[in-house]
Amino acid sequence: MALKGEWARADAISVLRDFCSKEDLDWPQIARRHNFDLSVLDDPKGIVPITVLDGVFETVAEELGDDARMFDLFHRIETGRFSIFDYLFACAPSLREGCKAWEKFLPIRTNAYSMIFRETETGGCIEWVVPEGSGKWQQNMFARIAWASRQIELALDVQAPPILIEMACRAPHGTSDFLRKYQGRIRFNAPHYSISFPKALLARPLQRNDSHLYEIIYKAALEELKSFGQMESPLSRVANEVASNLSNGACTLPKISARLGMSQRAVQRLLEKEGTSFRKLSEAIRRSAAERYLRSTDLPMKEIAYLLGFSELSTFSxxxxxWFGVSPRKVRDGPSRHMPVKGGIQGTLKTPKSM
Incomplete structure (x- = not known):
């Protein structure tokens, strides 16, 4: 259920191209296959559709014949490759403030997914809320997690900080230095993509913190946020909010509207303008999430039902x-391809007009 107008900065593909410069990869062919102009990779503010970004990462992993390679490629990235976004974290006063900056300023990197920072009595967690139904994005998330882990290491000046990494997919067939480094602290088949920290780390000063420099970086980021905020997809905002609230009982029109700071009628009008409704959007997202959990993880059926907001396993079944014409077990055991849709749920969304 990828939405037209969902984009991501193209520099992640540029990093991938540069790191794989010694590999026998045909980048003009990759660009043709995914329908993007290679010149966008050299534009500091270049963007591509999120489906292009995800597709390129999957293609490169296939071409390299190594489904764990992304971990090592993006764990090599030093601070600054992604410009302001990197320095917002690296120069923050503390790990807590760095995570808050990632959450606040992710819209300068993409409008297709979000990052959420949460604190509990025992620690903190940064979670990636990824789009449902946009195709395969495991390789992209392998890269994101490895990159974020590296930035945390550099900011804390600790080679292997006591973090817990969770991945909402099966483990790759291959191995990597990154996976060996964090062996025992990476959990696959998890409900979410996230990195958790013990409470003691949250207030820890970061190595590069400079209050004057951080003020300059923060102001520059606010200006960039204004620029990229004009490219926001309103439907994506609603869809991301729905996706992140499936399991907690907050996936209702009144609660989603409140979280968006909009009236219920305003949300309804927005969705009507796009040719859908809150019920149709919620069901389409829930269906996409069901397919992902069933086909990409080994989570128990009861846990999947809970994550999707079903109170009973029988209701989920x-x-x-x-949705699919078969039982959850048959979806999981079926061939690895996109399932056909029963009842016309997919296609109920009219995509936003091009930006």
Whole structure:
């Protein structure tokens, strides 16, 4: 259920191209296959559709014949390759403030997914809320997690900080230095993509913190946020909010509207303008999430039902049968391809007009 107008900065592909410069990769062919102009990779503010970004990462992993390579490629990245976004974290007063900056300023990197920082009594967690139904994005997330882990290491000046990494997919077939480094602290088949920290680390001063420099960086980031904020997809905002609230009982029109700072009628009008409704959007997202959990993880059926907001396993099973025409078990055991849709759920979304 990828939405037209969902974009990401193209420099992540540029990094991938540069790191794989010694590999026998045909980048003009990759660009043709995914329908993007290679010149965008050299534009500091270049963007590509999120489906292009995800697709390129999957293609490169296939071409390299190594489904764990992204971890090592992006764990090599030093601070600054992604410009302001990197320095917002590296120069923050503390790990807590750095994570808050990632959450606030992710819209200068993409409008297709979000980052959420949460604190508990025992620690903190930064979570990536990724788009449902936009195709395969595991390789992109392998890169994101490895990059973020590296930035945390550099900011704390600790080679292997006591973090816990969770990945909402099966483990890759291959191995890597990154996976060996964090062996025992990476959990695959998790409900979310996230990195958690013990509470003691949250207030820890970061090595590069400079209050004057950080003020300059923060102001520059606010200006960039204004620029990229004009490219926001309103439907993506609603969809991301729905996706991040499936399991907590907050996936209702009144609660989602409140979280967006909009009236219920305003949300309804926005969705009507795009040819859909809150019910159709919620069901389409829930269906996409069901397919992802069933096909990309080994999570128990009861846990998947809970994550999707179903109070009973039987209700979840009936919904899957309506969506795909088969039981949850058959979806999981079926061939690795996109499932056909029963009842016309997919395609209910009219995509936003091009930016």
């Amino acid at each position: 009936r919904a899957v049968k309506i």
